[in-house]
Amino acid sequence: MSQTRERPPAQAAGGSPGAGxxxxxxxxxxxxGAARPPGRxxxxxxxxxxxxxxxxxxxxxxxxxxxxxxxxxxxxxxxxxxxxxxxxxxxxxxxxxxxxLKEPFPAPVGASVRDDLVAIAQAFVSNKTDRKRLDCYWSIMGGAERYPDLMARFTREVIEPRRDVIRLVLRRGVASGELRADLDVETTLWLIMGALAQRARAFGVGPVPDDFATRVVDTLMTGISGH
Known part of the structure; x- marks a missing residue:
């Protein structure tokens, strides 16, 4: 069931502002709130x-x-x-x-796929160490089925651009020969993000080690490297 959007009382008779x-x-x-009308x-x-x-x-x-x-x-x-x-x-x-709540991923420098992925993975983990961020994020995920329109927009506007940064690095690595020519980019993307996200939310195993993001990337690189 899609969420019911609120609108200011003054708009009740004439339709909600910014329908899209x-x-x-x-x-x-x-x-x-980047877009705003002129005025005060x-x-x-x-x-x-x-x-x-x-x-x-x-x-x-x-x-x-x-x-x-x-x-x-x-x-x-x-x-x-x-x-x-x-x-x-x-x-x-x-x-x-x-x-x-989400810090931007660092722009890929291009020196190496490994270095770019480590920088991205470390930024990803840093987003998950704040308790409020985690509580907020998982409370939203828990109600995703009740608010499909909001979740679709959140994924499109916030999550997908971050995934695209990883896709860019992986595809560049395939083109340069650093990664296997037959690399499944989408599966590799989920292997990286899935490992980091699940470790961040794991209970009873302590905080995420400082070197965890690097270890995930290095372990993955042994299987996807083109050398």
Whole structure:
């Protein structure tokens, strides 16, 4: 069942603003609520408070159902109209809040596939060491079936651009001969991300070792290297 989008009371008779949702950029370096109408200058402090309040509610209240524009406004100390001037609906706000949780992957330097993959893997793991980030992310994943439209958009706008960075490195490695010519890029992508994500969320085994990301890449490279 798709989520019901909220809209400001003033729009009730005339249709919701921005029917297509906010046009967000990728998760790498994206600024919350990038598109806005002309008018009063935006307050970076208000933007930050709104995004942080959304993240807190996602983590504390068990996901999307626990977030409302009213609750975000109250926690951020702003009016609902302040939020609606920046985001057309709850979905757009949540997408930007989730994007803000993820540090951008480092741009591939190109010196070697191994070095690029290690840098990406280390950035991926660093995203998973913050308890609030993990609680927020897994609360969203737990309710994915109830909010298919939001999850599809989250995957498209935030997750896929990050996966594309890994795909780029792997395909470049195939082209340069560093990796096997018959490499299955998609399977290799999931081997990397799956190992890192599952280790980060594993309970009872302690924190992720500092060298875990490097070990994952080096172990994988023994099987996919072109030499």
């Amino acid at each position: 949702g906010s046009q967000s950029s990728t998760g790498a370096g994206r600024q919350p 200058p935006r307050s970076e402090r208000a933007d930050k408070a709104i995004v942080e309040a959304t993240v807190d509610l996602l983590a504390e209240e068990g996901g999307v159902a626990g977030v409302s524009i009213e609750a975000v406004a109250a926690r951020a100390g702003v009016g609902k109209t302040t939020i609606y001037r920046r985001w057309p609906n709850k979905e757009a706000l949540i997408i930007d809040a989730l994007a803000a």
